Amino acid sequence: MVRLVSTVIAGSALLVVVTACGTQSTASSPSTTVDIQSVEEAAGIPPKPDATTKQAYIAELVAIDPDIVHGKEDKAVSRGRDQCSSVKQWPNDQTKLVDLTEQRFTSPDHPEGFGPEKSAQMLAVVRKYLCPTY
Secondary structure (H helix, E strand, O other): OHHHHHHHHHHHHHHHHHHHHOOOOOOOOHHHHHHHHHHHHHOOOOOOOOHHHHHHHHHHHHHHOHHHHOOOHHHHHHHHHHHHHHHHHOOOOHHHHHHHHHHHOOEOOEOOOOHHHHHHHHHHHHHHHOOOOO
16 A cells, blocks of 8 residues: 555656646746645545644654654654555554554664554554544
8 A cells, every 4th residue: 555655656757857848937836736635535544744743743753762753853743644545554453554554654763663562652643643534
């Protein structure tokens, strides 16, 4: 699923770049933004959180283990938004979601993830702040 979402987003981005090559304007088209948002929404990826939500999300991840964020807040948000696509696809399969969280959230000191207990806590934080309606 992650590869499919990545492929769809990458394909959409490529289409935008190729389409833009034929125009004289350097300003981005509003429809381009809508198209990317539509692709993300269809894949179950929620919009980026506002600043307050982002900081609360990051603070809770750091409270679980500072190495989850390891100084890369935007990456932690991106991984969380991607995890929401899995939450939307398998909302009731906690075991699968914890496993996917462990695969998705890694760091140089935790290349295999943070283990099932911390991954379950991270999943709860993702659901709370990034995709509470899934």
